[in-house]
Amino acid sequence: MKEKFWLKKESFLAIAEASGVDLSALHGEELYTYLRGVLPGLKRVGELELGDLEPVLPRLSLEEPKR
Amino acid sequence: MNDTELCDLTAGQLGPMIERREVSPVEVVEAHLQRIHALEPRLNSFITLLSDEALAAARQAEGEIQSNRYRGPLHGIPLGLKDLFYTEGVRTTAGVKVLEGFVPSFDGTVVKRLKEAGAILLGKLNLHPLAYGPTGENLDYGHMHNPWDTERITGGSSGGSASATASGQCMLALGTDTGGSVRIPAALCGLVGLKPTYGRVSRYGVTPLAWSQDHCGPLVRSVEDCALVMNVIAEYDPNDPTSVALPVPNYTKALTGEIRGLRVGVPREFSEVPIDGEVKECVMKAIDRLEALGAVISEVSWPLYHYSMPIAGTIQMSEAAAYHARLLKEHGPRIWAPVRLRLEAGFFIQAVEYIEAQRARTLFYQKSLRLFDEVDLLAGPTLPVTAFKIGTSKVEVGGEEVGVIALLTQYTRPFNLNGFPAITVPCGFSKEGLPIGLQLAGRPFTEESVLRAAYAYEQSTEWHLRRPPL
Numbered sequence: 001m002k003e004k005f006w007l008k009k010e011s012f013l014a015i016a017e018a019s020g021v022d023l024s025a026l027h028g029e030e031l032y033t034y035l036r037g038v039l040p041g042l043k044r045v046g047e048l049e050l051g052d053l054e055p056v057l058p059r060l061s062l063e064e065p066k067r
Numbered sequence: 068m069n070d071t072e073l074c075d076l077t078a079g080q081l082g083p084m085i086e087r088r089e090v091s092p093v094e095v096v097e098a099h100l101q102r103i104h105a106l107e108p109r110l111n112s113f114i115t116l117l118s119d120e121a122l123a124a125a126r127q128a129e130g131e132i133q134s135n136r137y138r139g140p141l142h143g144i145p146l147g148l149k150d151l152f153y154t155e156g157v158r159t160t161a162g163v164k165v166l167e168g169f170v171p172s173f174d175g176t177v178v179k180r181l182k183e184a185g186a187i188l189l190g191k192l193n194l195h196p197l198a199y200g201p202t203g204e205n206l207d208y209g210h211m212h213n214p215w216d217t218e219r220i221t222g223g224s225s226g227g228s229a230s231a232t233a234s235g236q237c238m239l240a241l242g243t244d245t246g247g248s249v250r251i252p253a254a255l256c257g258l259v260g261l262k263p264t265y266g267r268v269s270r271y272g273v274t275p276l277a278w279s280q281d282h283c284g285p286l287v288r289s290v291e292d293c294a295l296v297m298n299v300i301a302e303y304d305p306n307d308p309t310s311v312a313l314p315v316p317n318y319t320k321a322l323t324g325e326i327r328g329l330r331v332g333v334p335r336e337f338s339e340v341p342i343d344g345e346v347k348e349c350v351m352k353a354i355d356r357l358e359a360l361g362a363v364i365s366e367v368s369w370p371l372y373h374y375s376m377p378i379a380g381t382i383q384m385s386e387a388a389a390y391h392a393r394l395l396k397e398h399g400p401r402i403w404a405p406v407r408l409r410l411e412a413g414f415f416i417q418a419v420e421y422i423e424a425q426r427a428r429t430l431f432y433q434k435s436l437r438l439f440d441e442v443d444l445l446a447g448p449t450l451p452v453t454a455f456k457i458g459t460s461k462v463e464v465g466g467e468e469v470g471v472i473a474l475l476t477q478y479t480r481p482f483n484l485n486g487f488p489a490i491t492v493p494c495g496f497s498k499e500g501l502p503i504g505l506q507l508a509g510r511p512f513t514e515e516s517v518l519r520a521a522y523a524y525e526q527s528t529e530w531h532l533r534r535p536p537l
Contacts, residue, residue, distance in 0.1 A: 007415065019414035020396035027400070034408045035415055042384075042416070044377040045427050055425030056279065056432070 005036050070098035074235035075534055079291040081238065082140040088132060092143030096125035096187055099145045103189070103236045106537060109217050111209045112231035114150045114160055115191040121145070124187045131185075140295050142185030147237035149225045150191035151198055152178050152283075153272035161274045162194040162224075164207040165398040175272025176307065177241060177283055177300045184299045189237050193227030196406045198243055198276045199387060200224055201251050201475040202457075206403045210457050213256055214535035215501055219454040222252035222475065228286045229256040233535055239296055240286045245276045245383060247449075247479025249284040250491040254449035254504025257493050257533065259293050259521065260286045262479075264511045265486030266311035268297075269304035277386035278309075279425075280379065280483040289531055290492060290522040294318035297514060313512055321515035322522040327361030329520060331507075332442035336372040340477050341464035342451035345497050350448040353494035353505040353524065357446065360523050367441060371434045375481035376473065378431055381416055381424035382484075388413025428484055435485040439510040444520055448478055449491040449504035478506060488514045492521040493530040500536075 012032055016023055021031070073081070073095060084090045100118050107113060128143045148154065151161045153171035160167045174182065182188070193211050195203055203211040203226025211226035213219040214234040221230045225242025229252030232240045242249040244262040253260025261284045268283045275281055285296040298319060303312040333354060338347070358364045388395075391410050399407055438445065451474060452462055461468045482489040487508050494505035505524065509517045525531050 012415070015415055016411075019392070019411075021411050021414060022396075022399045025400075030404070031408060031411055035412055038380075038412055039415060042377045042381045042420070042424075044374060045381060045420070045424050048374060048427050048430060050423070050426045050430060053426045053429045055422050056428045057425075 005040070007035060007039065070101055071235070073098045074102045076238070077289040077292050078141065078144045078238050078287070078295055079289060081144060082142070085132065085143040086137050092125040092128040092132070092187060093122070095143060096121050096145060096189070099189060099237060102234070106234050106236060110212045110214060110230045110234055110236070112147070112193055112211060112227040112234070112236055113190045114162070114193050114208050114227070115158060117157065117188055117190045121187050121189045128185055128187065138185035141181065141299060144186050144239060145189050145237045146181060146186040147189055147192045147228060147231045147240040148178065149194050149228050149240070149242045151194065151243060151274035152241060154178055154188070154191065157191065159191065159274065161198065162196040162205055162208060163402060165394065165401050171272070173272060176269035176304045178272065180299050180302065186239065192231055192240060194225055195223035196403050197391065197410070198224040198245065198248055198274070199406045199409055201247060201472055203252060204457060212457070213454045214537055215257060216454065216499070218456055219501070220255065220457050222255035222454065224248040225286060226252050229253055229258055232286050232288060233258055234537055235534070239292060241283060242286050243273060243276070244282045244284055244483065245280045246379065246476045246483055249286060250449050250479050250489060250504070250506065251475050253286045254491040255454040255502060257502030257530070257535070258286050258288060259290050259490065259492050259531070260284065261293050261297065261490045261514070262482060262488065263297065263301065263514055264488045266309050267488070267512065267514065268300050269302070269307040269310050271304055271306035275390050277383040278390070279386060280383055282483065290518055290525050291319070291322060293490070294322055294518050316515055318515060318518055321519045323519060324523045324526055326357065326520050326523045329362045329444065330442040331357055331362045331364050331444050331446050331520070332367035332438065333364065333446055334369040334372060335366050336369050337447040337478065340451065341467050341469050341474065342448060343453070343464055346448055346451060346453065346503050349495035349503045350505055354446050356527060357520065357524055360527060362520070365442065367438055367445070369434070369438055371431050372481055374427065375431065375484050376477070378424050378427045379480050379484040381420055382428065384409070384413035385416045385421040432485045435487060436510065443509065443516055445508045447506055449506040450475060451477060453497045453499070453501035453503060482508050487511055488517050490517050490521045492525050494524070494528070495530060496533070
């Protein structure tokens with residue numbers, strides 16, 4: 001049985017509004033359908049045992065860019 | 068030598084002729100401009116052509132060389148830049164019309180370095196919009212066309228860089244690679260394409276897609292040209308916070324042709340994903356050739372390979388949405404729908420998921436590094452298929468229908484996630500006459516080994532000598 005998509009339509013609309021996504025002209029439906037196809041595959045990251053690993057962090061330069 | 072023959076040379080062949088004053092940079096640039104005018108209606112490689120500027124630069128180069136001020140192997144060599152490298156005073160669109168008014172006030176670091184080396188900029192090259200897609204399709208500036216069959220994709224996102232270089236419209240091109248965007252079009256168009264180690268080549272003055280996975284690299288017609296470009300663009304740059312201050316070798320010196328004893332691993336997981344039979348056979352023959360040249364081939368296991376897509380995807384989508392948030396809010400409906408959807412999807416990934424993906428990336432990096440306890444290089448296909456028709460959204464491979472984005476990036480993206488250097492080199496042609504690429508990857512900052520192996524392979528074959536039937 002196909003797993004139920006966790007992102008409820010109301011939550012989708014709220015996040016879209018907060019992010020400034022223009023949902024006019026059927027774009028909202030298109031985006032919601034796209035998310036249903038893409039987001040579940042990303043959840044596989046949660047299967048990994050990460051222990052106390054830290055995230056990859058950028059090394060920051062404190063210098064101002066010189067052009 | 069006629070104009071076509073001149074345009075078919077590599078920089079490694081033409082450079083010494085320019086130095087000896089057998090050919091003038093003006094002749095070279097004029098020949099390339101003629102070729103561009105002849106082929107551009109069929110290929111659509113360029114967004115902005117800089118004919119007058121290129122001719123002026125060629126005359127300057129000619130004068131310098133005549134007065135014994137030869138700058139080096141790239142002096143007078145025609146160059147194209149993917150249109151997201153900042154160029155002072157020249158619009159930089161990133162492949163979308165909403166940015167066509169953007170004119171940078173400075174050259175990106177690698178652009179500056181190439182100009183200082185004497186390379187002559189012919190123009191800014193077409194790309195998948197915002198570099199966010201692997202096919203080289205673009206409704207704003209028109210699709211790019213593969214010189215080996217103009218009804219087929221170039222691959223992307225650096226599609227114009229690939230079509231221009233493969234067709235002799237320019238001799239060298241730069242692209243960017245966030246999930247394969249140098250290697251994919253290079254492989255589909257029969258070129259050499261290198262994604263250097265993350266931090267080896269500056270990203271300063273390049274429109275980002277996803278900061279932590281973006282790389283700049285060359286698309287060229289020979290491994291020697293790849294080394295020549297790397298000799299110029301690889302350097303520490305304090306303007307790029309991820310640039311690494313390690314000594315830069317002379318990459319040309321690595322091209323010895325000698326790979327005896329080199330340990331090459333072939334991840335068994337590469338055959339657990341969809342791949343076309345003809346491509347697989349061709350790549351296996353290339354690996355046999357490496358063995359015949361003295362490399363020691365073994366199978367290795369890289370179980371986390373199968374997690375590279377979700378980890379890299381989570382990071383890329385989040386970073387791309389963050390960078391382009393303002394553009395989406397102000398001009399969302401004007402961005403081509405497939406690119407807009409991918410960008411906006413990033414807003415629906417939580418901060419916690421992004422951090423978890425970056426933690427998973429640490430694991431992926433560690434496990435990738437461990438693979439190199441056993442081997443010096445990894446080898447496999449650059450792509451599981453050859454170039455397909457423009458407008459295709461799904462491809463059938465081995466009886467399975469697969470979306471083109473996942474399919475085209477399945478072998479390239481893992482090396483954006485771990486940042487390791489990876490090159491594609493031509494290793495054959497399909498029955499339909501379409502190029503196939505062999506990918507070789509090394510541990511961080513071992514571009515020399517990667518180039519050495521690619522060169523040894525290339526020089527033992529004739530695939531790189533073929534030119535598209537235009």
